Amino acid sequence: MQPIYLDYNASTPIDPAVAAAMRPFLEGHYGNPSSGHWAATRAKAALETARGQVAALLGCHADEVVFTSGGSEANNLALKGAFFALRDKGDHVITARIEHPAIVEPCHFLERLGARVTYLPVDGTGRLDPDDLRKAITSRTVLVSIMHANNEVGTIQPIEDCARIAREREVLFHTDAAQSIGKIATRVNELGIDLLSVAGHKAYAPKGVGALFVRRGVSIEPLIHGAGHEGGRRAGTESALLAVALGKACELARDLAAMDRVGVLRDRFWQGLQQQFGDGVVLNGHSTHRLPNTLNVSFVGRIGAQILARLDGVAASTGSACHSGRIELSPVLQAMGVTPHVGMGAIRFSLGRSTTRDQIDAALERLTNVLAVAG
Ligand SMILES: Cc1ncc(COP(=O)(O)O)c(C=O)c1O
Secondary structure (H helix, E strand, C coil): CCCEECECCCCCCCCHHHHHHHHHHHHCCCCCCCCCCHHHHHHHHHHHHHHHHHHHHHCCCHHHEEEECCHHHHHHHHHHHHHHHCCCCCCEEEEECCCCHHHHHHHHHHHHCCCEEEEECCCCCCCCCHHHHHHHCCCCEEEEECCCECCCCCEECCHHHHHHHHHHCCCEEEEECCCCCCCCCCCHHHHCCCEEEEEHHHCCCCCCCEEEEECCCCCCCCCCCCCCHHHHCCCCCCCHHHHHHHHHHHHHHCCCHHHHHHHHHHHHHHHHHHHHHHHHEEEECCCCCECCCEEEEEECCCCHHHHHHHCCCEECEECEEEECCEEEECHHHHHCCCCHHHHCCEEEEECCCCCCHHHHHHHHHHHHHHHHHHC
């Protein structure tokens, strides 16, 4: 039985073009990009080309791109960096209840340091109401961080509206775009944001690399102090190898045409599930404001983890986790008000560039068999 990978929101394979771009840096070009001699030249040039490729995807200046170790570090740098830099101005941060732990945990950390954090609610589709943001901003608010698209259900937030509200009140706006790069447009000026996080391994680059867009004029306190790498915003000798990978991945991510095909396959899967299971299956997330590759569905009255365990060779994720012997709904589904009866049966299928129609049809058939056996 062929394995079927439907967990692209967890991680993507390295694109062959990305691997090819990395190869010369595995085998040579070992110089430190900051050195002043011949061995540095190639590494330094590659680093700056890669920075330009990330900037081209985001529609920003190259000097607004800071390389990081991934999405988590980019989020930590944005939240803590802005909070520490603006301590004299205020102590209030606003985020949402459906954020990734790489936002929630830095917020909890800042709360331990005395920050006040407002967690905005979302509706049943996982979307927040920009008016709630408007009401939550105070004269002490220093930063708003709202994710672009949710990793579990794929719901896309009204970022442009939220960013406009923050800008009117002269509050910095950050968005975690780890899940949206290469799936939907992520141009910073169209979104109107000041800070944006990128995670390489969600977009066909390797794990361990990411970036933070920091708008010119926005100052953040670095998390890692040292020599003045990355414009003084993140110390540590840059890895040309990983930067080149992210740069190439971002170049590929500019072409969103593949996502049209992925969206068609995702919808085929959903229609097939509805035909097979009728009212026994429900969609979690927004029907239209949703990533084209993401399908989070609940098999009503069932346990998603048990279905997945029997779904031989199909890699996907559940919306619930087992804590001390009890199955608990994910915080995202809880925030959306999904009932345990529905939410326990949640499975996230996320498709990618290499997903084929045959794989979708085979996954549907395996699901039908597993659920038929389970009665
Ligand atoms: C929305 C979101 N933000 C941040 C991250 C963390 O990114 P990384 O794994 O590169 O640290 C993830 C990864 O799961 C994510 O889905």
